[in-house]
Amino acid sequence: MVAPVAEHPTPPPDQGRPLRRDPAFLRLWCGATLSGLATWALPFLLGFAVVDGTLGVGQLGVVLAARTVGFLAAVPVGGVLADRHSRRATVLWSGLAATAATPLVVVGLGWSTTVTAIAAAVVGCGQGACRPAYQALTAEVVVEERRQRANAAMSLAVRGTTLAAPGLTAMLAVLLDTSALILGTALMWLGAALLPPAGASAPRPERRRGGPPPSWVSSSTACGRRGGTRGSWPGSPRSRR
Numbered sequence: 706m707v708a709p710v711a712e713h714p715t716p717p718p719d720q721g722r723p724l725r726r727d728p729a730f731l732r733l734w735c736g737a738t739l740s741g742l743a744t745w746a747l748p749f750l751l752g753f754a755v756v757d758g759t760l761g762v763g764q765l766g767v768v769l770a771a772r773t774v775g776f777l778a779a780v781p782v783g784g785v786l787a788d789r790h791s792r793r794a795t796v797l798w799s800g801l802a803a804t805a806a807t808p809l810v811v812v813g814l815g816w817s818t819t820v821t822a823i824a825a826a827v828v829g830c831g832q833g834a835c836r837p838a839y840q841a842l843t844a845e846v847v848v849e850e851r852r853q854r855a856n857a858a859m860s861l862a863v864r865g866t867t868l869a870a871p872g873l874t875a876m877l878a879v880l881l882d883t884s885a886l887i888l889g890t891a892l893m894w895l896g897a898a899l900l901p902p903a904g905a906s907a908p909r910p911e912r913r914r915g916g917p918p919p920s921w922v923s924s925s926t927a928c929g930r931r932g933g934t935r936g937s938w939p940g941s942p943r944s945r946r
Contacts, residue, residue, distance in 0.1 A: 724854055729846050729902040736900035737839050737859055740800065741866030742873070743893035744832050747772070747810075747825075749874045750890070753883045759815040768810075771822040775829030783834030787841040793903045795838035800898025803831030807891035811884045831894065839901070846902060 724730050751768060754760035760768070779799075786795045806827035813821030840859070847855040877886055
């Protein structure tokens with residue numbers, strides 16, 4: 706008697722293809738990398754502005770504090786928006802907000818600390834709202850079988866930009882002035898806003914207008930059936946019969 710040969714399930718077609726050959730994931734990864742580079746480059750560029758004399762040391766502290774406050778305030782808001790609305794739209798609008806506010810940082814240098822601080826706070830809000838939306842968008846772009854590798858690659862991009870951004874900023878500072886480099890971060894934010902692909906929309910339970918939620922209807926129906934009569938409740942006239 707010949708023993709039956711165990712059949713192995715055929716993996717999904719996308720599971721065998723490397724992530725580096727997946728155009729949707731590459732767009733997502735490049736967008737996350739650009740946002741990380743822009744995030745970590747700005748503090749060093751503001752430090753170069755102090756060296757150039759266009760920004761004072763005290764003014765640098767105010768601008769960085771405003772950016773940090775905007776970042777911390779937008780992280781939970783971005784998480785809520787990513788859960789309740791489109792993750793792709795959250796990435797788009799947060800990236801566009803940072804793109805629009807970055808030139809105002811350049812305008813305020815050497816002229817108005819208030820303008821620079823407000824612009825830096827808006828940039829920080831864009832950074833804070835963009836990060837959780839990118840993490841949530843990964844689950845929509847990559848299938849579940851490849852999601853662990855995708856999360857590892859995204860984490861590598863985030864960790865790598867913390868080290869690469871200061872070095873790239875220092876090398877480019879030899880060739881360009883501080884204002885041009887800050888405007889370059891605006892282009893990075895524009896790419897971070899436009900590059901990611903649209904993810905799959907998560908289905909949401911439908912609720913009938915003017916009626917109770919579906920979970921309440923199903924639970925009440927189940928209780929009535931367990932009681933022997935559908936819709937009978939303890940203490941009701943039907944239950945006393």
